[in-house]
Amino acid sequence: MEKQLKVSAIKDGTVVDHIPPDQLFRVIDILGLINSMSQITFGTNLDSKRLGKKGIIKISNKFFEIDDINRIALIAPHAKINIIHDFEVVEKHVLSTPNRIKGIVKCMNPMCITNHQEVETLFTTIVESPQIKLLCHYCEKVTDKENLKIISNRH
Amino acid sequence: MLKHLISIHDYSREDILKTLEMAAAFEKRPNQPIFSKKVVASVFFEPSTRTRLSFETAANRLGARVVGFSETTNTSLTKGESLKDTIKMVSNYADLIVMRHPLDGSTRYASEVSSVPVINAGDGSNQHPTQTLLDLYSIIKTQGDLNNLKINVVGDLKYGRTVHSLLQAMSHFKPTFKFISPEELRLPQEYREFLSERGIRFSESKLLTDNINNADIIYMTRVQKERFSDPIEYERIKDVYTLNSSMLKECKPNMKILHPLPRVNEIAQDVDSSPHAYYFAQAQNGVFTRMAIIASLLGRENL
Numbered sequence: 001m002e003k004q005l006k007v008s009a010i011k012d013g014t015v016v017d018h019i020p021p022d023q024l025f026r027v028i029d030i031l032g033l034i035n036s037m038s039q040i041t042f043g044t045n046l047d048s049k050r051l052g053k054k055g056i057i058k059i060s061n062k063f064f065e066i067d068d069i070n071r072i073a074l075i076a077p078h079a080k081i082n083i084i085h086d087f088e089v090v091e092k093h094v095l096s097t098p099n100r101i102k103g104i105v106k107c108m109n110p111m112c113i114t115n116h117q118e119v120e121t122l123f124t125t126i127v128e129s130p131q132i133k134l135l136c137h138y139c140e141k142v143t144d145k146e147n148l149k150i151i152s153n154r155h
Numbered sequence: 156m157l158k159h160l161i162s163i164h165d166y167s168r169e170d171i172l173k174t175l176e177m178a179a180a181f182e183k184r185p186n187q188p189i190f191s192k193k194v195v196a197s198v199f200f201e202p203s204t205r206t207r208l209s210f211e212t213a214a215n216r217l218g219a220r221v222v223g224f225s226e227t228t229n230t231s232l233t234k235g236e237s238l239k240d241t242i243k244m245v246s247n248y249a250d251l252i253v254m255r256h257p258l259d260g261s262t263r264y265a266s267e268v269s270s271v272p273v274i275n276a277g278d279g280s281n282q283h284p285t286q287t288l289l290d291l292y293s294i295i296k297t298q299g300d301l302n303n304l305k306i307n308v309v310g311d312l313k314y315g316r317t318v319h320s321l322l323q324a325m326s327h328f329k330p331t332f333k334f335i336s337p338e339e340l341r342l343p344q345e346y347r348e349f350l351s352e353r354g355i356r357f358s359e360s361k362l363l364t365d366n367i368n369n370a371d372i373i374y375m376t377r378v379q380k381e382r383f384s385d386p387i388e389y390e391r392i393k394d395v396y397t398l399n400s401s402m403l404k405e406c407k408p409n410m411k412i413l414h415p416l417p418r419v420n421e422i423a424q425d426v427d428s429s430p431h432a433y434y435f436a437q438a439q440n441g442v443f444t445r446m447a448i449i450a451s452l453l454g455r456e457n458l
Contacts, residue, residue, distance in 0.1 A: 109259055111257075111258055111259045111279050111280065112258070112259050112260050113238070113256075113258045113259065113260040113261040113263075113264050113278075114260065116258055117237055117238050117239070117264070118237065118239075119264050136260065137260075137263065138259070138260025138261075138263045138264055139258075139259030139260035139278075139279070139281050140162065140164075140259070140260070140281055140282070141259065141281075142345070
């Protein structure tokens, strides 16, 4: 039987595969795709041998900076990034957690200045994904995986 | 030279030693009007009489003039001005800012928007680095050296920010710590890991007098009622952690008792006349230490 793609192939662009289904819309948010002019197709709760269920996003004619795409390592550490040219995968990226994380994550300390004034959050990664421990540059408290909240992308 | 003092992490071993050396020089000659052309802004977004007076005394003894506020009732903050705008304005007026604020990380943020040096005089439950430096000054002054000391730390080891900063700063000098607290206020795991990673010896105990005759320094802190979910538990504990003069009979002659103050009942009044009591002198050392910090941030390398 011929294998048919649930989300159709793109000619040129970026494919983000193996996203945990419950994180798909957060990935879209973090990558700032809400205001993107590119053609975007996505699917979720698709069958996956590795994850059981997975999400996938295909963005035509869009290529990300490594630092930008690594930001999703926080919520989708096992996602695979494929760069497509002329329907062929020409490059694959495995995500790694950035050393410094600007914005995106909310500090879990309710008394942190970033939760009271318009200050962009900034963290140093002390334990990488999937466990994740982030040290707040401002209040010096640790935000861990259980308390990780993503700030919506406003750009 | 460093531009701000926000966290004790900002100071290396050498920065600490240099500051303490300068503090000693100021203690010898406390009135040195070397900054008569400077204005220091003392901005206290929450009241703290002790710290504010210590800083303002230090600035005055250096000849600087002091402007500022000691609480926010009559400021533009009550009109909703952002911290950024307040600091931008103040840094246009003054040559250095001393700041206390109830929110954690507020002073780090202020240092990023300010065009002049910022000294953290306490940001919420986070840092109070000048307290730590004056603690170290008191230790070096009474012991002659910071290295290889035996330090008992007593009381609220869980929430006490002075305790956390003290052990971080002392970690440069190979101390041996004894941490004494009720179970509820035990030193958090992250700090125990911090010490282990640096190969610093420590042990823990619930007994106030444990190892007391071996200690060079006993660092007392206040056990606060509001830290306990069960008020009966507080009543049970509060007297167990009261140091009195009968406990000090066989202490080492060089042993000194430090306390960041204010004390409530964790040190009995009968200790005050003991040669081991050092907490009031410790507060006075704060002025010299803060003079040194202000001077170095205003660009004085030496005296």
